[in-house]
Amino acid sequence: MKAEIISIGDELLLGQVVDTNSAWLGQLLFKNNIEVKSKTCISDTEEDIIHQLEESLKRSQLIILTGGLGPTKDDITKKTLAKFFNTGWRIDQGVVQQLELFFEKRSRKMLEINVMQAELPESCLTLYNEWGTAPGMWFEKEGAVIISLPGVPYEMKRIFELKALPLIKEKFSQSPLYYKTMVTFNIPESLLALKIKEVEESLPPTIKLAYLPNLNVVRLRLTGASSHDGSIVDEIEIYANKIKEIIKEGVIAENDLTFPEIVSQLLIKHHYTLSIAESCTGGFISQQLTQLSGASQFFVGSVVSYSNSVKHHQLGVESILFETVGAVSEPVVEQMANGVRERLQTDFSIAVSGIAGPGGGSEEKPVGTVVIGVSSAQKTIVQTFHFIGDRSNVIGRSSNMALAMLRELVLSN
Amino acid sequence: MKAEIISIGDELLLGQVVDTNSAWLGQLLFKNNIEVKSKTCISDTEEDIIHQLEESLKRSQLIILTGGLGPTKDDITKKTLAKFFNTGWRIDQGVVQQLELFFEKRSRKMLEINVMQAELPESCLTLYNEWGTAPGMWFEKEGAVIISLPGVPYEMKRIFELKALPLIKEKFSQSPLYYKTMVTFNIPESLLALKIKEVEESLPPTIKLAYLPNLNVVRLRLTGASSHDGSIVDEIEIYANKIKEIIKEGVIAENDLTFPEIVSQLLIKHHYTLSIAESCTGGFISQQLTQLSGASQFFVGSVVSYSNSVKHHQLGVESILFETVGAVSEPVVEQMANGVRERLQTDFSIAVSGIAGPGGGSEEKPVGTVVIGVSSAQKTIVQTFHFIGDRSNVIGRSSNMALAMLRELVLSN
Secondary structure, rough: OOOEEEEEHHHOOOOOOOOOOOHHHHHHHHHHOOEEEEEEEEEEHHHHHHHHHHHHHOOEEEEEEOOOOOOHHHHHHHHHHHHHHOOOOOEOOOHHHHHHHHHHOOOOOOHHHHHHHHHHEEEEEEEOOOOOOOEEEEEEEEEEEEEOOOOHHHHHHHHHHHHHHHHHHHOOOOEEEEEEEEEEEOOHHHHHHOHHHHHOOOOOOOOOOEEEOOOOOOOOOEEEOOOOOHHHHHHHHHHHHHHEEEEEHHHHEEEOOOHHHHHHHHHHOOOOEEEEOOOOOOOOHHHHOOOOHHHHHHHHEEEEOHHHHHHHHHOOOOOHHHHHOOOOHHHHHHHHHHHHHHHOOOOOOEEEEEEOOOOOOOOOOOOOOEEEEEEEEEOEEEEEEOOOOHHHHHHHHHHHHHHHHHHHHHHHO | OOEEEEEEOHHHOOOOOOOOOOHHHHHHHHHHHOOOOEEEEEEOOHHHHHHHHHHHHHHOOOEEEOOOOOOHHHHHHHHHHHOOOOOEEOOOOHHHHHHHHHHHHOOOOOHHHHHHHHHHEOOOOEEEOOOOOOOOEEEOOOOEEEEEOOHHHHHHHHHHHHHHHHHHHHHOOOOOOEEEEEEEEEEHHHHHHOOHHHHHHHHOOEEEEEEEEEEOOEEEEEEOOOOOOOHHHHHHHHHHHHHHHHHHHEEEEEEOOOHHHHHHHHHHHHHOOOOHHHHOOOHHHHHHHOOOOHHHHEEEEEEOOOOOHHHHOOOOOOOOOHHHHOOOOHHHHHHHHHHHHHOOOOOOEEEEEEEOOOOOOOOOOOHHHHHHHHEEEOEEEEEEEEEOHHHHHHHHHHHHHHHHHHHHHHOOO
């Protein structure tokens, strides 16, 4: 069975909005063993939508459209679908009621253009939107399913997961997919490929290996469709173990977690608390950890000490160090790490000071120079790194490295 | 002239990686008056790449492929392009030299699979990659240009901007595009559309209006291709003024800036300094401001006070308040705002405390309740909001609202 995603909207083509919807859909469908074979982004015109629908219906049984719904979009997707499926219009009273409730809750007056959102193509099944104003639609044609969803990520995700996915599962019963992800850290992709070349070449055709690199992390994913006797599960486990034997401590997690998730889970498990002193990362590490719900179980707080004055007054770094060794130095980071841990009274701490660029570099300390420290009451480890890449790369790599060092320290505790 | 982008890679289809490349390319091409008419994401197989190239060449004169290059991808794009253009192979000595330099700089040994990256299709022009190992390629066929770039954003962006774009401009001389963006805040899209309906309907066919909503911000963009006498510039200005007259202070910027950029520029212009006390936003506002280079010109530091103990010890919030009114309350946020401003010695400050969810809500203070304060030595303004959406929505809306309140306070200073 083939699935594909069509994203509608000039704002996507012009890059004003990054299409995170299709990535989210691809991931969720993959986990349900429905592989997305192509994703297309087109302009919100009737001509382009119809052309793409015709093309897609030739090859796919599940087509998910996002966007082109909503008041100011002139509901182009809805109108085009009604035309494409050659159907009339109906007023959906369920949608009318939901719209009334939606505006009442927000103490806003419902506008004429909002009322029109309850008018839907006759032949579609309504996928009710309890989170916004544009309902989703489910059409069927010659065994294929065409789903239209609003483009707002928050609404799209909820409608898809709660309203559409159960119907999809019912319609297309797929044998479950088994996959195992291993997260590796600080091993370049090409070196990783060389190391596990033999295992990779010995994989049976039923098992696939994918490399998913991002900054200094490479995810290795083994995938196979389940057979009835469940042997694929054991088989994937065998190859995963072979890879682990080669990569050893380079594998930092054996499931599909992000770096902040790995560290959060570890700290929560041991009931440890954490504080952070961030300079060049400017709050990025704190934000990465606190975007996960439940962060308050381990995260106490941070000091983003951009200026030296804050490093001195809020973290207790000796002022003389800024003149003698400079703010980006191991002695300063050591004091930042200990200062934040002692003042915020936590079990562990992270401290980072560096030059993220593009300005601020010198011959001695070029852009990308980052000093990272982690500390506990027993031990403080400080190390200097030279990261390659632009500002956001340096910040991202620093964050991953700091979390990796913290993980090591916690594990050795 | 039509342009399109083809992104290659299963990691994109499966949603393991969000395709930010095509958004970036779309934006840059748009600014150069080359409109991207479609974006497609396909699997890294020869069959899919060739099928898509054939389709794309029927309708487009500029085709940009990203991804499917690099050691572990088996260089599928390169091999497929050589086959598609029916060309032999050559070793590019420039690439060999660059690879040697690349590995020398990183003190890493060059591997056999890296050396193979210097082997390129005979008929392509090399777009040298000074930032990574996979070179870009430029092909021409029957007046159309096909460009292949590596998928790593950092490398792709630099090769495209510095190596490919100058050649594109030379090959396809486009009349420049004129566009004007107005950033509006806190006006729902449907209400905005209603307010400016008459102006929108009066637009000549040469000028287009686009709505680009994101959280509580809607960008309005007027676009027109330049005529030789430059009249389009004046004409767009006339309609922009008409919109401004209607929306008034709802327009917070008249160029295509993000909220953090707007506030950063304002603070830098007036030589003001800023500190932040973040609770539920967990470092997000600090990170938004410090991801922009030059943030040190105004940003002094932050205290991410997740626990009440940090609010008390680092910001001076009276402990009794946590029991009487609770951490998410106007008295606490007022003390956070003044505390961080006084302790970090800045002109202005922001403070945020709230319930981002999904847990932590109560009947009295449901998820989405956020108290925001901004302060200067003269004035402190604190307000309670009820934001709708999931955790990341509540954090994002809180950040925008806090920056909007700060902007107001700075402007009224």
